[in-house]
Amino acid sequence: ELKVEQNPLFLSMQEGKNYTIYCNYSTTSDRLYWYRQDPGKSLESLFVLLSNGAVKQEGRLMASLDTKARLSTLHITAAVHDLSATYFCAVDIYSGYALNFGKGTSLLVTP
């Protein structure tokens, strides 16, 4: 059974601070997906990481993938309130198949 574990599950941080969310998974996969979910809304695709060492950045968010360690990180730089949301990582067993999601990290950015 593929397991995807995120930590922390809850994160409260001040504006302007940096932090990292971790995503560990239990099976060999070269594909890792990050999604954002705002309260009451659906999931929005943020990043698709496709190979070992892949790094992608969008604004204050940067995601990376280490397939050997089966670890992805989502780094938040100089957080702003608009980043408050729940962030999910997901892995698929093989390309085209269903995604296995972590439990999500609920991020609250406070003034």
Place this chain on the structure above:
Amino acid sequence: GAGVSQSPSNKVTEKGKDVELRCDPISGHTALYWYRQSLGQGLEFLIYFQGNSAPDKSGLPSDRFSAERTGGSVSTLTIQRTQQEDSAVYLCASSLYSGGLYNEQFFGPGTRLTVL
């Protein structure tokens, strides 16, 4: 362009009733997925359609759940004899998967099901 749409957005039903949830995928997307999101279980895969292949039903929690996809487009998820534990948000996703390297899925707004 139009994204994935789902209807209804909210559904309240009584225990024991049947419900149908609809998903319209992004035009041209060959793969369609149903997931369920609940507080206790997180995001769970339910069923997967790829083109004209037989669906992968391995995630369906019981035989009260079924789904079909007509004409390779619209999909309906049916829950028979609903139970209170079926209360959740049901999310549909589609992807333009064609045997490529990756499979980015695009999600609809979901149907919030409440079973009284």
